[in-house]
Amino acid sequence: MKIKTAEFVISNSKVDHCPNSTLPEYAFIGRSNVGKSSLINMLTGRKSLAKTSAKPGKTQLINHFLINNNWHLVDLPGYGYAQVSKSTKKVFQKFITAYFKKREQMICAFVLIDSRHKPQPIDMEFMQWLGEHNIPFCIIFTKADKLKPKILDKNIENYKNEMLESWVEMPEYFITSATSKLGQDDILDYIEGINNSI
Ligand SMILES: Nc1nc2c(ncn2[C@@H]2O[C@H](COP(=O)(O)OP(=O)(O)OP(=O)(O)O)[C@@H](O)[C@H]2O)c(=O)[nH]1
Ligand SMILES: [Mg+2]
Numbered sequence: 500m501k502i503k504t505a506e507f508v509i510s511n512s513k514v515d516h517c518p519n520s521t522l523p524e525y526a527f528i529g530r531s532n533v534g535k536s537s538l539i540n541m542l543t544g545r546k547s548l549a550k551t552s553a554k555p556g557k558t559q560l561i562n563h564f565l566i567n568n569n570w571h572l573v574d575l576p577g578y579g580y581a582q583v584s585k586s587t588k589k590v591f592q593k594f595i596t597a598y599f600k601k602r603e604q605m606i607c608a609f610v611l612i613d614s615r616h617k618p619q620p621i622d623m624e625f626m627q628w629l630g631e632h633n634i635p636f637c638i639i640f641t642k643a644d645k646l647k648p649k650i651l652d653k654n655i656e657n658y659k660n661e662m663l664e665s666w667v668e669m670p671e672y673f674i675t676s677a678t679s680k681l682g683q684d685d686i687l688d689y690i691e692g693i694n695n696s697i
Contacts, residue, residue, distance in 0.1 A: 505543040514602055520571070523604060526608045529622070539572060543564070561575060609637050612641065615642060641675055651674070
């Protein structure tokens with residue numbers, strides 16, 4: 500898919516205030532600093548459509564972008580656990596889980612994973628949560644340019660093995676770099692394929 504237009508629509512912290520539209524929507528989620536906003540800029544070929552920062556916690560709101568006037572791309576804040584009072588139970592930030600539970604036009608969540616790191620419990624738990632709520636997702640490994648090819652392959656293989664301990668199969672996944680644009684065509688074609696089928 501070619502990106503002809505990409506425009507910022509609205510930012511907010513309430514799913515009820517998200518655009519009142521039935522256009523298919525794709526959300527980018529993952530830990531702070533994993534590269535969500537950078538990936539959105541890379542995919543759309545717009546250098547500063549989404550705000551990025553070397554400091555974690557840059558994106559604080561649900562940000563909608565309208566692409567080619569026919570689908571929405573959503574930049575989300577990094578997830579972390581929100582402490583529930585008087586309990587040691589940890590849950591993901593409420594407005595993030597509310598977004599995924601309520602937003603029916605959300606077709607596929609892209610869960611971003613830093614390709615340099617070992618599988619992290621918070622990412623595993625978030626994917627588990629998506630699975631329990633029947634929310635479709637893919638994995639995007641980010642920052643591939645920061646690793647030597649052999650190490651990258653080893654890390655992905657290791658991630659797959661760990662996933663297969665709790666999942667029947669490895670979800671669809673993409674390997675990306677915001678600097679080299681690795682993965683751009685594959686992800687855009689994947690989205691286009693879904694858009695054409697609905
Ligand atoms: N080398 C390299 N750096 C990257 C890549 N993607 C992101 N970065 C850097 O990683 C840092 C974080 O990127 P962001 O895109 O702001 O990350 P984010 O996930 O949106 O972070 P929050 O909004 O804080 O949750 C920035 O310094 C980016 O330049 C990549 O593919 N390669
Ligand atoms: Mg961000």
